[in-house]
Amino acid sequence: MSNFSDVGNLMYLYLDNIDPGSGTGTPEFLIHAAAHLLNQKGGRNWNPVIVKEVSEDKYEVIGNTFIYAVAEAAGLEKVWCIIADDSDDAAELSKVLAGEEIPKVNLSKASRDEIMSALQYLIEQPGSSLKAVKLPVATNRIDESPRQYWKNLNEITKLKCGITKGKKLDALKQVFYLTPEPLPKTIKDPAILNSLTMTELKKMAKERAIPAFGKMKKPEIVEALSQ
Amino acid sequence: MMASQLQEALQSLPENAPEPIVKEIFSSVLFKVLDFQQGEIHPEYTTGRGPVDYAIRKTREDDIFLHTKTNPWLLVELKGRDVNLSPDAANYQKTVNQLKRYLLADYTSSCQWGLITNSIHIQLFRKHGRVVHPATPCLSMDSSNVDEIASLIKEKIDCSVKALTIAVYNNKGGVGKTTTTVNLAAIFTLLGKKVLIVDFDPNQQDLTNSLGLPLQDGDVYKALTEKSPNLSNAIHSFSLTEKRTGQVFSFDIISADKVLAYDIEEAKIRQEIKINTLHKALEKLKTQYDYILIDNPPNWRIFSQLGLYAADVVLIPTKHNNLFSLENAATAMKQFIPETQKHKGDGTPVPLPVFFNGEKMTHPQLKAAKEAIAEIIKLSKKEGHNLLPYFFPKWSKSTQDTHILEIPSYANIAGSAFARIPAVYRDKTAREYYKGLAKEYFLK
Known part of the structure; x- marks a missing residue:
């Protein structure tokens, strides 16, 4: 890093x-009360x-957007910022x-504990659509599934653990992503x-020359195929 | 008499030797005495949750640990003499937690032992699945006993025991001790583990009855009063064939002995059976099973005392809507378990975190239960006991996480006793709940 770089510095901009x-999608009340x-x-x-520096003396917020909004509402002319580097x-x-986005867990490789805590987080959200999902049941079924090969999260709906297509599955998409193995x-x-499916199995059985x-x-x- | 290598090492250590010096002078000698060679010790081993000071494994044919770096067997967390590791020090708890974190990390699943030392104190821990429990108390070392301690540790790590012995206990009745024991055993069996249950509640005999097995007619009593107690003759097998797949599940059980309940007075039993008798009797069976579960009566009399003494860990079911079950759990942690530990002298049994066993709860009920627990913890702290990790295992100062594992009980679980079959074999949901318990507490 050159000596002229501001990355890592606290600056009054x-x-x-x-x-x-x-x-930020924060409610008006929180912004105005905080500004006050x-x-x-x-x-x-x-x-x-x-913030990150986009061009000379031009910056863009990448975290703590709420604080920016508050400073704006408070009518501050300058605000204290930390300069981060310009990467994704x-x-x-x-x-x-900054707590603005939910971190995601790689479901292809996640441990049982990670799956359980992610599901628990979703179930305990206020107004969660997953309220009726039984945590141990869903955790076990997802943990034991061949999820390393899953190409998309729709497979979860086939596990019969109370998670159906629509709102419930969408909630899960907030916390899980997949990097499937072939x-x-x-x-x-x-x-x-x-x-x-039966069709896929039969195709496989034909290829492996399984009789009858x-x-x-x-x-x-x-x-027969697992022999 | 010539001073041994370890004595010399201890004597040459400066009084406040920091970690690098303890490493240089003491640990190298200790490892030699424990019979580890050069290629078997890996310093700064990556566990997946931070580097541990040393990971160690014996060479197996061509597989030299230092080169392959796979399957560590013993982890050592070393501190300097400036870090106080006496059991009541704050740093002790911190170091133990650090070791536990390493032992339960991603790349150390093969580990069986953990050791912490600062050359003044030393303690060995054993890992079984997800359970880490002491294998020795925290011992204070000086040149007069260091050789003795080293040979004790060597003896322990040289003969690994297969079984984990779990006592299921709560001084309060009706919290689901028997249900937990039976279903946990059944789920372990489903997952391919070999299990022995001991029904050590001869007055109630619920466990034996719930499986429809006959009571023993003096076999347990006889085995426990023999010169060298041997329970092999008292073992029965419970097996069940799954209708759909034809798979057979079976676990062994030492059923309740009616002689112990009706024919002999407790005072007389006390004269013949010592507190360590069951422990000794089970010792021989520990190589044959993965798990030994002991169902204890809800009191603190001879059978529970023997049962707890025999155990490595104590599993305490509680009910969220029953304050006494929580208070009794605390009493066991503050009084009965430490008393047993003191008597036994190897640091066990240790309590596992409590779990809620019972009716489904609503939010306000959960809140009330947690408030009650917080009060119990606060009161115990004044008496000098830290019960926090046993009630809120996930709690830390920064997270303030107060989750407690729940196993909702419902008609199907309770009703299974009528069919004389463990609920997990009859009911899918019950199976998932108990599998959750087994995985959360015991299985890696």
Whole structure:
């Protein structure tokens, strides 16, 4: 980093030179009440706004947008800011650390504890659409599923753990993402086989030359393929 | 007499030796005495949750730990002499938590042992699945006993025991001790573990009855009063065939002995059976099972005392809507368990965090229960006991997390006793709940 760079510095910047970025969805009351308090208590924002430099003397907020909005409402001319570097990583991290965005967990690799705490978070949200979901049931079913191969989160709805398409699944999309592995060439894991359709299973049985697969029921064909 | 290597090392340490010096002078000798060679010790090992001072594993044929860095077996967290590790110091708890964090991290699942020391105090911990419990008390070392302590530790880590012994106990009746024991055993069996249950409540015999098994006619009594107690003859097997798949699940059980309940007075039992008798009797079975579960009566008399003494950990079911079950849990943690630890002298049994077993609860009920618990914790703190980790295991100063595991009980779980089958074999939802308990507390 060159000596002329401001990255990492705390600076007192003109509000006019800062673009609010994506903005905050905070209710008006919170902003105005906070602005009133800020003015009353000396007008110094001890929690800095996180900004990046977009061009000379031009900045953009990447974190703590709420504080920017409060400073604006309080009519401050200048606001204390920390200059972060100009990368997407920094922007994402600042948003998460400022509590403005929910961090996501990679469901392809997550541990049971991570899945459980993510679900618990969603269930305990006020007005959550997942209120009726039984935490241990959903945790076990998701944890034991072949989720490393899932291409999308719709697979969760097939686990019959009370999470259906629509609002409930959308809530889950807030906290989970996937980085699927390709399916192995010959699948022998009954858990994965069970998640496939009969057509797919029959195709597989044909390829592996399993005798009399045409008359088999799903449990039997799964059994035969897992040998 | 010539001073041993360890004695020499201890004597040459300056009084306030910081960590690097303790490492240089003391730990190298300690590892040698514990019989670890050069390629077997990896300093600053990455656990996945921070680096631990040392990870150690014996060389297996061509597999040299220092090169492959896989499957560590013992973790050592070392401190300087300036860090006080006596059991009532704040730094002790911090160091123990640090070790536990490393032992339960992603890359250390193969670990079985953990050691903390600052060359003044030393303590060995054992890991079984997700449970980390002391294997020795926190011992104070000086040159007169250091060799003895080192050989004690070596003896322990050289013969790893397979089983974890769990006592299910609450001084309050009706909180679901028997239900928990049976269903936990059943779920362990479903997950491929070998399990033994001991019904150590001869007056109620509920567990034995709930599985429809016959009572023992003096076999347990006989086994416990023999010169070298041996319970093998008293073991029965409970097995069940799943209708759909034809799979057979079975676990072993030492059912309740009616002789202990009706024929002999407690005073007489006390004369014949010592507090460590059950512990000794189970010792021989520990190589055969993954889990030994002891169902105890809801009192603090001879059977519970023997049961707790025999256990590594104590699982305490409580009810959110029953204040006494919470207060009794606290009494066990403050009084009965420490008393047993003192008597036993190896740092066990330790309580596991409580869980709520019972009717589904509403928000205000949960709030009331948590307030009651907070009050219990506050009062205990005044008496010098820190119960926080046993009631709110996830609590830390910064998170203030007060989640407690719940197992809602409902008609199907209770009704299973009529069918003489554990609920988890009959009811899908019950199975998920108990699997949750098993995974949260015991299984890695």
